[in-house]
Amino acid sequence: MNATPPWLAPEQKAAWDAFIRMQEKLIGRLSRQIQADSRLSAADYLVLAKLTEAGDRMRFTELARLLEWEKSRMSHQVTRMAKRGLVAREECPDDGRGSLVVATPDGRRAIEEAAPLHVENVRRLFVDALTQEELDTFADLSRRVLAHMERQPG
């Protein structure tokens, strides 16, 4: 007896639906805004943000690790960005296999222009929706879910 049923209880489903709808709209709007406001995609933004935060030059794998991206994803992304002049690849002196990713001046300029606009959108769409206390609660629950997931397989 007492097998878990193959559906969610209504209150559980309600919570899940609310989260999914919010999350989709929020992420969707923000990434379209980045595109529209700057010459960067959301992915470009993330890469350049990490990269410039760390002195404009980083080991490929380290960058992938910080973003929690697969190496293949990172590689494709760097290829596209290099083609558009936002970053460059450099050989790694310490390790013949390795490569370094470097932000170009143009890449640096692009993120410096994009960042305030993006932050403003995050504020407008998300931060301003809740009080600080509510934000804290929300963050706390998010971290709980994250921690829970990290204990789960697959």
Add this chain to the structure above:
Amino acid sequence: MNATPPWLAPEQKAAWDAFIRMQEKLIGRLSRQIQADSRLSAADYLVLAKLTEAGDRMRFTELARLLEWEKSRMSHQVTRMAKRGLVAREECPDDGRGSLVVATPDGRRAIEEAAPLHVENVRRLFVDALTQEELDTFADLSRRVLAHMERQPG
């Protein structure tokens, strides 16, 4: 004076980061699980779920409206799904421009197989992470953010 600064306060940034990290991992895992557990993509799943919920046959635009998808996205998706035999397009008798999307028997079978597995993953990764009270709080805050966004332009 009192211009909003071009960055977030640390407590605000902390909340934002926690949410983003959780959301990325959760959505990523779930959609990879759907792919692995069934012959459906996450997008296929959503389409077939709505479609079968509504009697296996729906007006194209209505389907797009329910999922809050752009028509172009819907159209590409239906094309891919039709190619794989999960749905079919039919002409709309009432409106010469219109088209109907119909779940095929194979599509119906696919979602019936996939649904319990997906629900179980949602439960395992998300629902089980929190108490019902916490889920309610989380849902409430999500709905508040959603409502706030809907009052915002762009």
Add this chain to the structure above:
DNA sequence: CCGATTTAGTTGACGCATCAACCACGCGCG
């Protein structure tokens, strides 16, 4: 009834994400 506009849907190009297969270098061990 005719022309203008709106609505329904499609298409092509492009960037993004994942998977699987692959290449190349470094390193440890016999």
Add this chain to the structure above:
DNA sequence: CGCGCGTGGTTGATGCGTCAACTAAATCGG
């Protein structure tokens, strides 16, 4: 030394999502 393996990274195929441009049918105003 040389061989085998792990690691660092690339590549190609395929599906997804967006934008902009387009076709065709419906509808509205005169």
